[in-house]
Amino acid sequence: MNGNMMTNEAMKGKSLKGIKMRRVILLSLALLCITIAIYYQATGFNFILLDDNDYVTSNAHVMEGLSFESIKWAFMSNVSGHWHPLTWLSLMMDYQFFGLDPMGYHLTNIVIHGFNTVLLFVTLNYMTKALWRSAFVAVLFALHPLHVESVAWISERKDVLSGFFWMLTVLSYIAYVKSSKTYTYFLSLTFFVCGLMSKSMLVTLPLTMILLDFWPLNRFSPREKALEEYKLMGRVFALFSFLKEKIPFFVCVLISMTATIYAMGKGTGQLKTFGEIPFGLRIENVITAYVKYVKNTFWPTDLACFYPFPDSFSLWQVFGSLFFILLVSALTIWGRRRYPYLAVGWFWFLITLLPVIGLIQVGDQSMADRYTYIPLIGLFIMVTWGITDLTKNLQRQPVILALTASQLIFASAILTSNQLSFWRDELTLFRHALEVTKRNYFAHTHVGVALLNQGNTDIAIQEFQKAISIKPNYVLAHNDLGAAYAKQSKYDQAITEFQTAITINPRAVVFHKNLGDTFAQQGNLYAAIREYQIALTLNPGSAEIHFYLGNAFARLGNIDAAVKEYQTALAINANFSQAQTNLETVLNNRLGVYRP
CATH class of the missing domain: 1.25.40.10 (Tetratricopeptide repeat domain)
Incomplete structure (x- = not known):
């Protein structure tokens, strides 16, 4: 009889496991389909002038497809100060299949983003066993308007591709923690290296692993009974143990950071000096940008493809933002035992933004939507787990959560679809940027370039002149104004503009x-x-x-x-x-x- 009971229990266990697996598979398929459905309109969009020419349409190496020479170039090049050979290889593969049809490139970005959504869901569920909360975080990741730039912009293949390897790295790491099998550790390290070869922003991933060790993996709790009475000692021992296993990851980070900074500074003009953007102004931008990212997460309106770097910040803006960051940080640390997900989510957000927050300033932007592709996961975790805990004593919690989640998902889908529509062509994209930002010399310049390509040279010249009036030393506006004058055979004026551009950036x-x-x-x-x-x-x-x-x-x-x-x-x-x-x-x- 006992044997029959054990058999029945085993069968029930297998049946329950099968039901859970079917739910994971069905939710994964649903997430993939929703993501592709919302973003599918992008397959009808064209290449845009913003970097797509450097990455695809004017890049002879990419347009060679996959060959020995092009693959060699992918590993040796540092176009625009970036070293990301796997990103180049993926674009070459697209050219192999689609030629210069932008539909295929957009479709690849969308599908990878869909896979990232599924991987995020699977990884979170694997760690927490919280099926519906994991699914909700994943759907927010899939449909948040801040992620449109990373998916709709072909040149940002590096975002979605590095995100793909980020998810695989973490998933393999969780498998290693749960199984202690050596091959899963090396698999995680391999995926991490692949991620760094897609985009160097993965340098913060080892730090997020430590956060995950704290929650939801709970590896900081003393594991040995012998250490139970020395909890602090046990946690210190665990910390050193966990840091030791991450040394190979940090070595890879050091190599990647060195290569990236070298590439950025090698005559590209991308790495800004302290003479161009003073250190004090950078610190002020860092503080305020963090809060703007939080604001745009919860109120994603007036999003643009370029946010100009301001000349100055008001004291109330800087100190108000600093107070907010310190307050949230202090509260999450204070409540780390009762609500560990708040600390992990908040510091995930802060840490993963560090490489692009502007201490080492690359480019002219003060912030960028694409930088939030991975960081927002932390805020989504805070909100999802926080609301669940906040409503746990309500009588009809499941109904309330389901209705709230449905409304948020619907709103996100509408906002994302609307934001996506601005990426149909460069003129629409940059005119929208002019509508939602102030003194946007970058947008004026690119509106001018789009008009110049359409043959509207006189209006294009006006846009270039507006850009120069806002920022007299903006080198691209001088260069493009020179091109417009040359098109009108006004050679002396064109020469003056090109010489001005060379004076600003002689290399x-x-x-x-x-x-x-x-x-x-x-x-x-x-x-x-x-x-x-x-x-x-x-x-x-x-x-x-x-x-x-x-x-x-x-x-x-x-x-x-x-x-x-x-x-x-x-x-x-x-x-x-x-x-x-x-x-x-x-x-x-x-x-x-x-x-x-």
Whole structure:
């Protein structure tokens, strides 16, 4: 009889486990479908001028698809100061399948985001055994408007891809903690390295592992009975033990940070000096940005693709924000035993934003929606577990929570769909940014670029001039204004703007190239050659600049020099058809003067 009872209990256990597994699978499928459904409109969007040209449409290496040379380039390049070879490989794979059809690239971003949503749900549920709370955190992650930028922007493939490896790293780490199997530890470390090769923002992941050790894994509680009477000693022992197992992760972090800072500072103009943005102003921005991110999480309106760095902050804004951060931090630490998820969620948010909060300032933005892709998980955990605890004594808690969750999900879906629609093209995107921000020189410049590409040169010039009036040393506005003047054959004005751009950033290859092009159009070939040669000292591997230098030599009748430049261009890019055509032309007309 006892045997029958044990058999029945075992069968019930298996049946219950099967039911739980089916729920996880069904919820995972539902999350994936909801994510794809909300974001699917993005598959009809185009590439945008903001970085998509550097990452795809004007990148000869990506448009080569997957080849030995392109893969080698992916691991050796640092375009825009980033080293993320796996991101490049994923874009090359997209080109292999979709060519230059933006639909495929958008679809890849959406699907990866969907997978990240499912992985977040599975990981949270694996750690906490809280099925519905885990699902709610995941759906907030999937549908929050702040995440639109990371998914809708093709160039932000690095966000969703690194997020994918973040989730896999944590999931493998949890498996290691629960099983102590060595292979799960090395699997976690492998996924972590892959994440760093997608985007360096994963440098904070080992710190979040320590947070997870505290809750929900509860690894800081003394595990040995012998240490039970020495709880503090047990926790200290556990802390050192947990730090020791994370040493390989921190070594990878150190290597990644060194490589990233080196790449950022290597002539890209992305890494800002303290002369450009003083340290005091950075600290003020850090403090206020944290609070703005919290505000945008709970009230996600007036979101933009670019938030200008202000010239100054008011004292009440800085000290009010600092008070808020310190108060929440103190309260979560004080309540860490009773409500550990609050401390973990809050410090997850603070820590994961550290690499991009602006102490080391990269670019001109004061903050960016894309930076919240991983950090918001912490706030979502705080809210979800907090509301559940807050309502636990209510008689109809399940009904109240279900209605509240449904309303929040519906509101998030509407807001996300609306925010997503602004990404259909660059003109819509940057005009929206002008509507919701002030003194946005960056948006004025990109509206001008979009108008210039549409042939509205006069209106484009006005936009560039507005940008310069807001920020006189904004180098891209000067460069683009020069391009607009050159398009109108106003060469002297164009030359002035390009020279201004070079004065601001003398190491920018494109400015020297554009100035050389304008001199060539003006007929000042010696000046053009000088600028092309300067550009080549900065970037010897540019087939395009060797090609234009060859054209200038050919127009001067220096055929030998022209042949050499065309041959160099072809050695760099064997598929450069125009260089091949011009080379054949000058070789066939050695006795004449070539005018391409």
